[in-house]
Amino acid sequence: MTHEPQSTPQASVLDIKGLTKFFGGLRAVHDFNLTIYQGDLAGLIGPNGAGKTTVFNLITGLYTPSAGDICFENESIAGFEPFEITMKGISRTFQNIRLFPTLTVIDNVRIGFDPRAGYNMLDAIIRSRRYDRNEQELTEKAIDFLEIMHLENIRNELVKNLPYGEQRRVEIARALACQPHLLLLDEPAAGMNPREIVQLMDLIHFVHDRFDLTILLIEHQMRVVMGVCEHITVMDFGEVIARGDPGQIQQNERVIEAYLGKGAAAHAA
Amino acid sequence: MEIFISIVKIALIIAYFYGLLKVMDHSSIWVKILGIVVAFGIVQLALSLQFGDFQVLNAFDNGLLMQACTMTMVALGLNLIYGFNGQFSLGQWGFYGLGAYCAADITFRWARGDSRGLFVVGFGVLFAGLAIWTIFKMLEKNRGVPVLSAFTLYLVAVVASSAVAVVLGNLVNPVLSPLLGTISEPGILNSQIVKEIIFFLAIVLAGIFAAEVSFLFGLPVFTLGSDYFGIATLGFSIVVYTLMNNSDTILGFTEMKGGRGMIGIEKTTTWFWAFFFLLVVIIVMRNLINSGIGRMIKAVREDETAALAMGINVANNKLIVFVIGSLFAGIGGGVYAHYIGFLSPGTFSFINSFNPLIIVVFGGLGSMTGTITASFGWTFFLEGLLRNLLSGLGTEAPTWRFVLYPIALLLLMLLRPQGLLGTAEWGFLKTTFLKSKKIKIEPSEAALAGKGEAG
Numbered sequence: 001m002t003h004e005p006q007s008t009p010q011a012s013v014l015d016i017k018g019l020t021k022f023f024g025g026l027r028a029v030h031d032f033n034l035t036i037y038q039g040d041l042a043g044l045i046g047p048n049g050a051g052k053t054t055v056f057n058l059i060t061g062l063y064t065p066s067a068g069d070i071c072f073e074n075e076s077i078a079g080f081e082p083f084e085i086t087m088k089g090i091s092r093t094f095q096n097i098r099l100f101p102t103l104t105v106i107d108n109v110r111i112g113f114d115p116r117a118g119y120n121m122l123d124a125i126i127r128s129r130r131y132d133r134n135e136q137e138l139t140e141k142a143i144d145f146l147e148i149m150h151l152e153n154i155r156n157e158l159v160k161n162l163p164y165g166e167q168r169r170v171e172i173a174r175a176l177a178c179q180p181h182l183l184l185l186d187e188p189a190a191g192m193n194p195r196e197i198v199q200l201m202d203l204i205h206f207v208h209d210r211f212d213l214t215i216l217l218i219e220h221q222m223r224v225v226m227g228v229c230e231h232i233t234v235m236d237f238g239e240v241i242a243r244g245d246p247g248q249i250q251q252n253e254r255v256i257e258a259y260l261g262k263g264a265a266a267h268a269a
Numbered sequence: 270m271e272i273f274i275s276i277v278k279i280a281l282i283i284a285y286f287y288g289l290l291k292v293m294d295h296s297s298i299w300v301k302i303l304g305i306v307v308a309f310g311i312v313q314l315a316l317s318l319q320f321g322d323f324q325v326l327n328a329f330d331n332g333l334l335m336q337a338c339t340m341t342m343v344a345l346g347l348n349l350i351y352g353f354n355g356q357f358s359l360g361q362w363g364f365y366g367l368g369a370y371c372a373a374d375i376t377f378r379w380a381r382g383d384s385r386g387l388f389v390v391g392f393g394v395l396f397a398g399l400a401i402w403t404i405f406k407m408l409e410k411n412r413g414v415p416v417l418s419a420f421t422l423y424l425v426a427v428v429a430s431s432a433v434a435v436v437l438g439n440l441v442n443p444v445l446s447p448l449l450g451t452i453s454e455p456g457i458l459n460s461q462i463v464k465e466i467i468f469f470l471a472i473v474l475a476g477i478f479a480a481e482v483s484f485l486f487g488l489p490v491f492t493l494g495s496d497y498f499g500i501a502t503l504g505f506s507i508v509v510y511t512l513m514n515n516s517d518t519i520l521g522f523t524e525m526k527g528g529r530g531m532i533g534i535e536k537t538t539t540w541f542w543a544f545f546f547l548l549v550v551i552i553v554m555r556n557l558i559n560s561g562i563g564r565m566i567k568a569v570r571e572d573e574t575a576a577l578a579m580g581i582n583v584a585n586n587k588l589i590v591f592v593i594g595s596l597f598a599g600i601g602g603g604v605y606a607h608y609i610g611f612l613s614p615g616t617f618s619f620i621n622s623f624n625p626l627i628i629v630v631f632g633g634l635g636s637m638t639g640t641i642t643a644s645f646g647w648t649f650f651l652e653g654l655l656r657n658l659l660s661g662l663g664t665e666a667p668t669w670r671f672v673l674y675p676i677a678l679l680l681l682m683l684l685r686p687q688g689l690l691g692t693a694e695w696g697f698l699k700t701t702f703l704k705s706k707k708i709k710i711e712p713s714e715a716a717l718a719g720k721g722e723a724g
Binding site: 060061062080081082083084087091092094098099100101102107110111112113115116121124125135138174 | 412413553556557560561562563564565567568571572574575576577578579580581582583589692
């Protein structure tokens, strides 16, 4: 049911097979399958409590799968620690923004680079040449990122003093600083006003093209999903109920039923 | 009059550190070194010059100064663990005690013709360190080893290397013993210069010893949640206290004399050594905090889940910070033991383990400047000024200072919960220089002000 490979054969970036997660007796995700190819802009939607964020937490290693397998670039990452998965090239943002509130904007972004900075604790203590060079390099890169995100002029502000929309941008900049191949965005438009949403959609397209990324996003707002995603997977009660491009999803009876109820589906038909 | 002089002294010391940190911020390395030498000289002069009856810093002040220096090292270590990394620990005092007893034992035995103290601890620390390093690297490659299995592995390796160290120490001792002589007839290896070197080694080894113990202790205990970690570290302090009380019976170190206290430690700590070790601790910690490693340390404090999502190995990060904090405490303990010349377990009881915590909270969590000034202010105020002031009222009156300073702490928490200085830093401690282009990255004044309100 996954979308057909296009004319040139593409490599699958993420391949999830039969993913299942139980919380005690509650089956949060059941037999979830998803394949994402290089350069995709995929969406994962569904009503509240459908298990979307659980899938994200399973991919990023915050939860361990009860069954099934997750392959990232043809390597199984099920059961890996979250930081190992990030180091392999999956980066994410959070539904309720999780920045480092009492640090500055540039420090938040630099932390994304730090685990890969290429110098160790001893270099930092004796301020070796390697420390100096790498720190310089990552600071310049962080400033570049901030310029791309139009955050340059507030780089020395503490993030907790920023408005919501800017915090979102900082979080995306920070996720990009982890140098991911696959970016997971968990409800990036939550709590944004219509103007900010338009900016966000532009930003997602821009980031996708500029960094040659594969993006998977969860979203509630149909406007964002339909405007951004090329391929959409719909979940309800922990299971996939539909897949397809935005047009197909809008017509799909089960999707309408899940969102609006049985009567609405009959009416639409 | 005396009160006035005490207050002036406290103000001068704080101004002194402001100046020192400012001059260390200078871009030229020669100015920095000159500034440090001058700063050292000023206090040395104040300690040695005497104008008739008046001395700027008398013997009593000298004692306070040493106490403040050791307290700063311990409190900086705790601030690294609690203020910067967010792990509430009461174990700092235990590591301080371990460092003090370890360093004291090395020099005590050395002066009495027994080199085993130095060599057993030296070899033990070296082999245990190598073993820990090897296993650490090995476990990094083989993922998925449960923490308790890893702990067992470390423990076996450390016990084995300690056993080897004891055997080696006993082999080396008879060779060196004649050269050491006895306390009444010192041998050639007990000349002043050798003693200073042994003292230096003893303190470094004591620090590493405390760090290695903290590694073994921290590894399993960090799997507990944050509050439980605090309780477990309190337990550690109590264990250390109990062992000290029974050091001559159940541990078999007769020279430590258990609860009666260890006497006859060489008083080698001078202002030079105290200043030297304090400066090293400050520079190491500042370089650590103002680097990518420091940013990761702070990220773990701010949000562990987000830190994991950045690719930070949170468990290792916490453990390494805990080890470095304990290293500072161990060094502080060694310096203290050789200043005071007498170690009693009472000094290291868990009631006193709140002292560094109070200083860190007082000065501001996550502020090195705050910790340094609060340590000196606290020592000179509590032990100096208040003791002088209250002793005028009666012989038992100085005990009232333990009522007065908790009240001061209460008031501070009500009026300024982020501590005296919040997270503000002075000069050297604040800026991040990058040599090639001098991009200065620091929070704007507005950002800091906003932080103060919200903190």
